[in-house]
Amino acid sequence: METSTTITDMDADSLAECGRYLDLQDLSNMAMSCKFLKTVAYSDSIWQRWFSEHCPLQMPSTFSQASGVRESYLARRTALRQFKFVDPLAAIFRTEAKPFNHLLLDKNNNIVFSQGSMIQMIKMSSFFSGRDFLVTLNDHKARITCMRLFPLSETSLFRSETQEEENVLVTSSCDHSIRLWRKGSCQRCFRGHNGPVSTLSDKLLGDGSGKVFASGGEDGTVRLWSLSSSGKRGQQALKATLYGHTKPVKLMSVAGHKTSLLVTISKDSKVRVWDTTTSSAVRSSCSAGSSVATIDLRTMQRVITAAIGQHKVYSFDILPSKSLICTGGYDKAMLWDIRKSQGTLKPEPVIELDGHMGPVTLVHMDPYKIVTGGPEDDHISVWEVETGTQTNTWVCSSYEEPNSNSGCSAMAVNGCRIVTASCGKEDGLVWFRDFTDATCPVSSFSHEDKPSSKFWDPQSYSDTEYSDD
Numbered sequence: 468m469e470t471s472t473t474i475t476d477m478d479a480d481s482l483a484e485c486g487r488y489l490d491l492q493d494l495s496n497m498a499m500s501c502k503f504l505k506t507v508a509y510s511d512s513i514w515q516r517w518f519s520e521h522c523p524l525q526m527p528s529t530f531s532q533a534s535g536v537r538e539s540y541l542a543r544r545t546a547l548r549q550f551k552f553v554d555p556l557a558a559i560f561r562t563e564a565k566p567f568n569h570l571l572l573d574k575n576n577n578i579v580f581s582q583g584s585m586i587q588m589i590k591m592s593s594f595f596s597g598r599d600f601l602v603t604l605n606d607h608k609a610r611i612t613c614m615r616l617f618p619l620s621e622t623s624l625f626r627s628e629t630q631e632e633e634n635v636l637v638t639s640s641c642d643h644s645i646r647l648w649r650k651g652s653c654q655r656c657f658r659g660h661n662g663p664v665s666t667l668s669d670k671l672l673g674d675g676s677g678k679v680f681a682s683g684g685e686d687g688t689v690r691l692w693s694l695s696s697s698g699k700r701g702q703q704a705l706k707a708t709l710y711g712h713t714k715p716v717k718l719m720s721v722a723g724h725k726t727s728l729l730v731t732i733s734k735d736s737k738v739r740v741w742d743t744t745t746s747s748a749v750r751s752s753c754s755a756g757s758s759v760a761t762i763d764l765r766t767m768q769r770v771i772t773a774a775i776g777q778h779k780v781y782s783f784d785i786l787p788s789k790s791l792i793c794t795g796g797y798d799k800a801m802l803w804d805i806r807k808s809q810g811t812l813k814p815e816p817v818i819e820l821d822g823h824m825g826p827v828t829l830v831h832m833d834p835y836k837i838v839t840g841g842p843e844d845d846h847i848s849v850w851e852v853e854t855g856t857q858t859n860t861w862v863c864s865s866y867e868e869p870n871s872n873s874g875c876s877a878m879a880v881n882g883c884r885i886v887t888a889s890c891g892k893e894d895g896l897v898w899f900r901d902f903t904d905a906t907c908p909v910s911s912f913s914h915e916d917k918p919s920s921k922f923w924d925p926q927s928y929s930d931t932e933y934s935d936d
Contacts, residue, residue, distance in 0.1 A: 509537050562894060563895055567581070576884070577589070585604070588651075589897070612664060613638065615667045617637060636648040639664035659705045672691070683718075689708070718731070782828050792805065875889050
């Protein structure tokens with residue numbers, strides 16, 4: 468009788484040798500398969516390879532004496548993403564003394580920022596290799612109102628697999644136009660709004676080859692555009708015009724669980740949810756005052772209304788995977804746990820992030836950290852998501868003008884990297900910091916008595932949270 472052989476019949480050392488060539492997501496899948504494969508996926512030989520490749524200057528034994536190689540690697544990886552070091556790779560660029568309107572940082576280390584009608588791109592790889600690194604885009608005739616990066620592979624400009632990691636830049640402006648940029652020039656120009664274009668969707672809508680992006684205008688309309696249309700002027704690009712708002716559309720976002728749903732917010736105090744496959748509004752809700760309302764798009768029911776009683780909400784970000792909301796107020800930011808606040812008449816924040824000066828207009832939140840700043844505060848602050856503990860802070864304005872009151876006017880965070888922009892009396896400054904290879908931990912923030920998580924799930928290095936970002 469023949470017997471079948473499975474992967475678990477292999478020698479553990481042989482499997483571990485194979486596992487050395489897997490990425491973190493594959494190791495995660497392997498660890499969740501069964502107990503035997505989990506043991507193999509956690510073996511030191513696999514994680515020694517990750518240390519040697521990604522942390523060549525940091526030996527596992529010097530990072531943590533009490534834990535294994537896997538735990539040491541994941542602890543360092545978390546610390547890097549929480550900016551818990553004082554020696555990032557840093558670069559500073561000077562620009563014209565004009566306010567920064569928007570700032571982006573992609574995974575290829577390209578910085579894109581706008582000042583008025585001008586867009587500039589800094590290619591960090593070219594900068595560090597001594598090549599020309601600055602590209603200026605100036606086809607717009609009025610102030611830039613929004614900038615987005617979309618995958619090149621989802622447009623008609625995509626030609627080969629070598630372009631998989633590339634993006635296209637899409638911008639909107641008060642000159643009534645939307646432009647698509649690539650390789651330093653405008654490839655498409657979209658027109659249709661009867662006035663300034665105020666915002667763009669944060670992601671593409673739809674599936675497959677028929678994906679579109681959305682724009683909102685001062686004319687109160689929402690318009691859907693195809694990125695697959697050909698022609699310099701974007702002929703036939705306008706796919707639909709959605710009517711419903713009576714005042715300018717100021718913000719829009721694509722639902723995470725269903726890419727055909729678009730959420731729009733207008734100055735008419737209305738929040739509308741659109742099904743872009745039918746070009747109709749499936750939900751409308753009123754909102755006003757100094758609050759942030761959370762709506763479950765699966766049930767279309769309001770979950771909580773946070774930030775009640777604040778003078779004004781200047782910014783906010785949401786982390787759906789942990790059911791957290793962070794709101795920026797005056798002199799502080801506040802963190803809210805949706806699960807704890809659900810069903811309560813007056814929700815309370817789980818923690819207040821104090822120490823700011825003036826309005827907190829910039830908030831970034833990811834599974835590892837919260838980063839906050841504002842135009843009247845020349846410091847950027849970093850906090851742990853799980854505990855609200857401050858992990859780092861640094862100056863974002865010029866050291867030559869310490870009292871210039873030039874706080875942070877724009878910020879972009881991507882993994883272990885952050886870029887900030889500030890405008891002083893003499894010039895504008897763009898700071899780039901990359902913590903990927905940092906080795907000197909922050910010493911000014913004590914973690915000896917580190918508090919436990921203030922939320923429902925304690926911090927752990929879960930297999931489901933592996934990522935190569």
